[in-house]
Amino acid sequence: MTALKLAVVGHTNTGKTSLLRTLTRDVNFGEVSARPSATRHVEGARLFAGDEAVVELYDTPGLEDALSLLDAIEALLAPGERLDGPARIARFLASPQAHSRFEQEAKVLRQVLASDAGLVVIDVRDPVLAKYRDELSILADCGKPLLPVLNFVHTPDNHAEAWREALARLGLHSVISFDTVAPEIDGEQRLFAKLAVLLDRFAPALQRLMLARQNEADARLHTATQLVAALLIDVAAYRVSVPNADESALQTPIEQLREKIRQHEAACVHELLKLYRFRTDDVTLSGLPMLNGRWDEDLFSPEALNQMGIRLGQGLVAGAVAGISIDLIVGGLTLGAATVAGALAGGLWQLGNTYGERILGKLRGYRSLTVDDNILRLLALRQLVLVHALQQRGHAAMQPLEPTAQLDSQTAKRWREGALPDELKKARSHAEWSAMSPAFSATETRDEAIKRLAKLFS
Numbered sequence: 360m361t362a363l364k365l366a367v368v369g370h371t372n373t374g375k376t377s378l379l380r381t382l383t384r385d386v387n388f389g390e391v392s393a394r395p396s397a398t399r400h401v402e403g404a405r406l407f408a409g410d411e412a413v414v415e416l417y418d419t420p421g422l423e424d425a426l427s428l429l430d431a432i433e434a435l436l437a438p439g440e441r442l443d444g445p446a447r448i449a450r451f452l453a454s455p456q457a458h459s460r461f462e463q464e465a466k467v468l469r470q471v472l473a474s475d476a477g478l479v480v481i482d483v484r485d486p487v488l489a490k491y492r493d494e495l496s497i498l499a500d501c502g503k504p505l506l507p508v509l510n511f512v513h514t515p516d517n518h519a520e521a522w523r524e525a526l527a528r529l530g531l532h533s534v535i536s537f538d539t540v541a542p543e544i545d546g547e548q549r550l551f552a553k554l555a556v557l558l559d560r561f562a563p564a565l566q567r568l569m570l571a572r573q574n575e576a577d578a579r580l581h582t583a584t585q586l587v588a589a590l591l592i593d594v595a596a597y598r599v600s601v602p603n604a605d606e607s608a609l610q611t612p613i614e615q616l617r618e619k620i621r622q623h624e625a626a627c628v629h630e631l632l633k634l635y636r637f638r639t640d641d642v643t644l645s646g647l648p649m650l651n652g653r654w655d656e657d658l659f660s661p662e663a664l665n666q667m668g669i670r671l672g673q674g675l676v677a678g679a680v681a682g683i684s685i686d687l688i689v690g691g692l693t694l695g696a697a698t699v700a701g702a703l704a705g706g707l708w709q710l711g712n713t714y715g716e717r718i719l720g721k722l723r724g725y726r727s728l729t730v731d732d733n734i735l736r737l738l739a740l741r742q743l744v745l746v747h748a749l750q751q752r753g754h755a756a757m758q759p760l761e762p763t764a765q766l767d768s769q770t771a772k773r774w775r776e777g778a779l780p781d782e783l784k785k786a787r788s789h790a791e792w793s794a795m796s797p798a799f800s801a802t803e804t805r806d807e808a809i810k811r812l813a814k815l816f817s
C-alpha cells in the first residue's frame with residue numbers, strides 16, 4: 360500500500376517545520392526560525408513502521424497574504440460563474456500568477472492537491488483574524504480532508520477556543536492540539552489516531568505506525584534507564600586508595616576523582632542525547648537545562664544539590680572535600696573485599712596469624728576515597744529529569760525547559776529522601792563493578808543489579 364501523503368500547511372511561522380522535526384525526531388530537518396518565511400520550498404520526510412513507510416509528510420512554505428490570494432482566485436471567475444473549490448483552485452494554478460506573484464502560495468496548494476490530506480498548523484496565540492479565515496477557506500477549497508493542529512497551546516491566554524469555533528464553522532470539527540516544542544507524551548499517538556478516523560483506509564497502516572512508535576519509545580526508555588542505572592553502579596562502586604598522608608596531599612586525588620565522575624556523568628548525558636536523537640552541541644538550543652552536554656551546575660557544588668532539592672545532610676562536608684567520603688581503609692577493597700572481610704571475620708588479626716597480619720599491614724597507611732551518597736542521589740535525580748525532558752521534548756524546541764518540573768514525582772522523591780537502593784549499597788563493596796575502574800569486570804551480578812536499579816526509574 361502506498362504511504363499516506365500529508366501536506367503540512369498554514370500561515371507563516373506557525374510551526375510547520377517544527378512539527379516535522381518533532382514527528383521525524385530529526386533536529387536537522389529544514390530550517391526553523393523565529394522570522395517568517397523560513398521555509399521556501401516543499402520538502403518531504405517519511406515516517407516508518409519497521410521497513411514500511413507509512414506516512415509521507417511534506418513541509419511547505421507559509422501562506423502570507425491570503426486576502427490578495429483570495430481576490431486573485433475570485434478575479435479568475437467570469438461574472439456569475441460558479442465553480443466548486445477544487446475547480447477554482449485548478450484554474451488559479453493554471454493562471455500566470457501562480458508562477459509569478461503567488462508562486463509560494465501555488466507551491467502550497469499544489470502540494471495539498473497532490474496529498475491525501477492536509478495538516479493545518481495554527482498558532483493559537485493569535486486571534487482568528489480575517490486573513491486566517493481566508494487562508495482556511497482557500498485550503499478547504501482544495502477538497503482534501505484537513506486536520507487542524509493547534510500549536511502553542513501551552514501559552515497562557517491563547518485563543519484555542521475561538522479557533523475551534525471558527526474551524527467548526529468551516530466544517531472542520533476534528534481538531535488536535537499538539538505543541539511541537541513540548542508535545543504531551545501521548546501527543547503523536549493522538550494525532551495518528553485522529554488521522555486514522557479521518558482517513559479510514561489508512562487506519563490499519565496508521566495503527567502499525569502507532570504500535571511501532573510506541574515500541575520504539577518503550578525501547579528508548581528502557582535503554583535510558585539502563586544507562587542511568589549503570590552510571591550509578593559505576594560511581595557507587597568506584598573507589599581510589601591513597602597513601603594516608605596529611606589532608607593537603609589528598610587534594611589532588613580528590614579533584615581527580617571528582618573530574619572522573621564529572622566525565623562519567625557527561626558521557627552518560629551524551630549517550631542519552633544520542634539515544635533520543637538530540638545533538639550534544641545543540642543542547643542549549645534544545646533548551647535542556649545544561650550547557651554543551653553538561654549540566655550548568657557543577658556536580659560537586661551545593662547549588663547542584665539545591666537545584667534538585669537535596670538538603671545538605673551530615674554526609675556532605677562543605678568545602679574542599681564536598682561530595683567525597685574519605686575513610687581509613689579497614690575493608691581493604693584494593694585487595695578484594697572478600698579476602699579481607701574473611702580475614703577479619705576469621706579473627707586472623709587477633710590471632711596474630713601471619714596471613715592476616717600481612718594483609719592488614721598493607722592496608723594500614725591507606726585511605727579510600729569514594730563518592731558520597733548525596734552525589735549518587737544527585738546523579739540519579741539529574742538523569743531522571745533529563746530523561747523525562749528528553750521524552751517530552753519536541754525536536755524543534757528552542758526555549759529552556761523548567762528543570763525542576765519532574766522533581767515532584769514519587770520517583771524523584773524516593774531518590775531524594777528514601778534510603779539508597781540496596782543495589783548501590785552492594786556496589787560499594789564491589790569495586791570491580793565500576794566501569795571506571797581498571798579492575799572492571801562486567802559480571803552477571805552487576806548486570807542484575809543494573810536491571811533492578813533501572814526499574815526504580817520508571
Ligand SMILES: Nc1nc2c(ncn2[C@@H]2O[C@H](COP(=O)(O)OP(=O)(O)OP(=O)(O)O)[C@@H](O)[C@H]2O)c(=O)[nH]1
Nearest residue numbers: 371372373374375376377392396397398421539540
Ligand atoms: N514555544 C513554542 N514555540 C514554537 C512552537 N512551534 C514552533 N515554535 C517556534 O515558532 C517559530 C517558527 O517555527 P517554524 O517551525 O519555523 O514555523 P514555520 O511554520 O515552519 O515557519 P515558515 O516556514 O516561516 O512558514 C520558531 O521560532 C519556533 O521555535 C511551539 O509549539 N511552542
Ligand SMILES: [Mg+2]
Nearest residue numbers: 375376397398
Ligand atoms: Mg517552515
